[in-house]
Amino acid sequence: MSIAHVLGDWGTSRLRLYRIGGGAVTGRLDGPGIAAAAGGAGAVLADRLGQWLVEGPLESVTLCGMAGARGALIEAGYAPCPASRDDWLRSQSRLNVAGLPVAVLPGLSCRSGGVPDVMRGEETQIFGALSLHPELARGEHVIALPGTHCKWVRLRDGAVEAFSTWPTGEFFALLSEQSTLTGPPSPGSGTFDDGFERGLARRCDPVMTALFEARAARMLDGRSREWSRGLLSGLLIGAELAALSDAESDVALIGEPELVALYERALAQSGRTARRIDAEAAVIAGLELARGAERKDKP
Numbered sequence: 001m002s003i004a005h006v007l008g009d010w011g012t013s014r015l016r017l018y019r020i021g022g023g024a025v026t027g028r029l030d031g032p033g034i035a036a037a038a039g040g041a042g043a044v045l046a047d048r049l050g051q052w053l054v055e056g057p058l059e060s061v062t063l064c065g066m067a068g069a070r071g072a073l074i075e076a077g078y079a080p081c082p083a084s085r086d087d088w089l090r091s092q093s094r095l096n097v098a099g100l101p102v103a104v105l106p107g108l109s110c111r112s113g114g115v116p117d118v119m120r121g122e123e124t125q126i127f128g129a130l131s132l133h134p135e136l137a138r139g140e141h142v143i144a145l146p147g148t149h150c151k152w153v154r155l156r157d158g159a160v161e162a163f164s165t166w167p168t169g170e171f172f173a174l175l176s177e178q179s180t181l182t183g184p185p186s187p188g189s190g191t192f193d194d195g196f197e198r199g200l201a202r203r204c205d206p207v208m209t210a211l212f213e214a215r216a217a218r219m220l221d222g223r224s225r226e227w228s229r230g231l232l233s234g235l236l237i238g239a240e241l242a243a244l245s246d247a248e249s250d251v252a253l254i255g256e257p258e259l260v261a262l263y264e265r266a267l268a269q270s271g272r273t274a275r276r277i278d279a280e281a282a283v284i285a286g287l288e289l290a291r292g293a294e295r296k297d298k299p
Helices: 039-055 085-089 122-132 168-178 192-201 214-218 225-242 257-269 279-297
Strands: 003-009 014-021 024-034 058-065 078-080 091-095 100-104 107-112 116-117 140-145 150-156 160-167 251-253 272-278
Touching: 003 039, 003 279, 014 039, 014 279, 024 039, 039 058, 039 091, 039 168, 058 122, 058 279, 085 279, 107 214, 116 160, 122 140, 122 150, 122 279, 150 168, 168 225, 192 225, 192 257, 214 225, 225 257, 251 257, 251 279, 257 272, 272 279
Parallel strands: 003 058, 058 100, 078 107, 140 251, 251 272
Antiparallel strands: 003 014, 014 024, 091 100, 107 116, 140 150, 150 160
């Protein structure tokens, strides 16, 4: 009988651990992100693993994401692009936590015109998606991973050729929660979806001046706060897509369903087709790939 192992995706704001036994997820534990890991990342991980160790032995732990950032659990570095799956897996870092061997996966880095860019965590979803959908490992494809920092990735024959980061989600959070643009939560007309459509309609307008409609429409047109939030979202996502050049390319989307749905709408208005890939399934598949490679390397 095989011993269970643990896979984990540890981001800035959330930890997700999966216990795997018999090829299936047999347990899940959540925890704080690296930024809020009180007592240190090692203590947080040891606490979560301890909850499972009282139920039975564990073989190993494989983690991706911000666990490998400088000052986190252990620095895992970055594999430079173009990067194949093997290039990525070659740079794992290892330590022991709660008496268990822990492998932490690296991120990816690239330079476009001399400008540096990095990702950490998304690469695991990308290579996991290629494992789940082998057709994406042949020829050229585009994958987008919407989130706080949306990644647009170019694949060539299964390797990450290059990528670009768009901090659209972070700008939306700042503008909708910490600026004066959306105003107080007083009554008004229009839904988030209504505002989102208006934002998409203005996607080719200068963004800095278009953003102010979120405030002015509340004052003059009686729009609701949710309408204004939708406008900001539509403007930012629309501007992101308008700046990208591959208008004819199909796009594979990996991310949280609600956010992916917004990108699907924006892509459809731009005349582009999209397909969804389940984000959780992709990260688990990518972590299993890494674990399998590590086991092969052991004598």
